[in-house]
Structures are given as structure tokens and as C-alpha cells.
Amino acid sequence: MARKNQKAPWEPEEEIIWVSKSEMKRDMEALQKLGVELVDLSSSTLKKMPLSEDLLDAVLDAQRFKNEARRRQLQRIGKLMQFEDAEQIQAALDKIRNKHSQNTAVLHKLEQLRDRVVEQGDAAIDQVMELYPEADRQRLRQLARQAAKEKSSNKPPRAFREIFQILKQLNDEAL
Known part of the structure; x- marks a missing residue:
């Protein structure tokens, strides 16, 4: 009789990728830094960026806010960035800087x-x-x-x- 936790030898094993909490924090901080760069752009440039409507609204709001509200809004932008294609946004920012x-x-x-x-x-x-x-x-x-x-x-x-x-x-x- 086979054990409950053991897989049969003919079933392929799935590779489990472990992500440490520190790595997750670093990734989130990188997304927040990208969000800060977006907040520093003008509204006309932002409209040319590949951003979702929610993220665009959040960035435009962050441009209006000061102090603590701005900090909280930047954290929100970081969370919204999880659902965006960060590489595509970074490429668009690089293109603007290169221009x-x-x-x-x-x-x-x-x-x-x-x-x-x-x-x-x-x-x-x-x-x-x-x-x-x-x-x-x-x-x-x-x-x-x-x-x-x-x-x-x-x-x-x-x-x-x-x-x-x-x-x-x-x-x-x-x-």
C-alpha cells in the first residue's frame, strides 16, 4: 500500500519555487520606485504610457497630494503596479529618457x-x-x-x- 504523501514514480514532480519575504519586499520597492518615476512625469507624457486606467488615475492623484497622503498613494501605486507589465512601462520610460x-x-x-x-x-x-x-x-x-x-x-x-x-x-x- 502506497503512502498518502508519496507520489507514484510515473507522475512528474512539480518544481516549487520558493520566494523569500525579503525578495518580495525588494520587488515591491522596485515597483514603488517605478511608480515614483511615473508620478514625476507630466500628464501629457503619462497619457502616452502603457498604463491601465486605475493606475493612471492613481498616478494623477499622487501628483496632487502632499506629504503623508502622497506616501500612501505611492504605496497604492506600488500595489497596482503588481498587475501591470512593469517591463513594458520601464521600456517606455527608457525611451522617453533616451529621446x-x-x-x-x-x-x-x-x-x-x-x-x-x-x-x-x-x-x-x-x-x-x-x-x-x-x-x-x-x-x-x-x-x-x-x-x-x-x-x-x-x-x-x-x-x-x-x-x-x-x-x-x-x-x-x-x-
Whole structure:
């Protein structure tokens, strides 16, 4: 006669995964931190995120609350996050952050191009014309000369800034 607690040898054993209480707390804290990041976003950005209606309402409420009510609301958001796809939300947040860093990198490249236009003159303007054929070569030359003159006489860099604005506008139109 077989024992009650023993399985028959032909039945496969199920693997039991034990999760410690500390690990569960760490997971919950990670979800709460993700919720805090959501609360810091603007409402227009939040509406683009893959959030359920309940979670979106909770996040919008947390943005209005102060002190203890905010802390409790953040805990509630952490609990609601258990039923959401945290990886998908994290991916959307990363995409938003990366978009900001990409814009910063583009602006740095435009600043470097502007510096070359002022320092090198026609050689750099030719590069600009290759990148942006619709650019006004004559206006760029004029501004480059003015910027060099302003720099040598320690005047405010008005032409220098105008070159950057022109390059930024050309870049925006090219996109």
C-alpha cells in the first residue's frame, strides 16, 4: 500500500519555487520606485504610457497630494503596479529618457558645427551646404564674419547665436 504523501514514480514532480519575504519586499520597492518615476512625469507624457486606467488615475492623484497622503498613494501605486507589465512601462520610460539625451547630442553637434563655421569660414560653410542644401550660403558667410569680428572686439556674441539658430532651424526642417 502506497503512502498518502508519496507520489507514484510515473507522475512528474512539480518544481516549487520558493520566494523569500525579503525578495518580495525588494520587488515591491522596485515597483514603488517605478511608480515614483511615473508620478514625476507630466500628464501629457503619462497619457502616452502603457498604463491601465486605475493606475493612471492613481498616478494623477499622487501628483496632487502632499506629504503623508502622497506616501500612501505611492504605496497604492506600488500595489497596482503588481498587475501591470512593469517591463513594458520601464521600456517606455527608457525611451522617453533616451529621446532627451538624443536631442542633447544633436544640439552639441550643431554647436560644434557653428564653432567650425566661425573659425574655419568657407570650408565649414561648404560642409553645412552639403548637409543642408537649402541653407543660405551668403547669410552664413556674413554671420561668420560678424561673429569673428564680435569675438575679436569682445562684443556680445549676437551673430554667433544667430548662426546656431539658423543651423537648428535647418536641422529641424531636415527631419
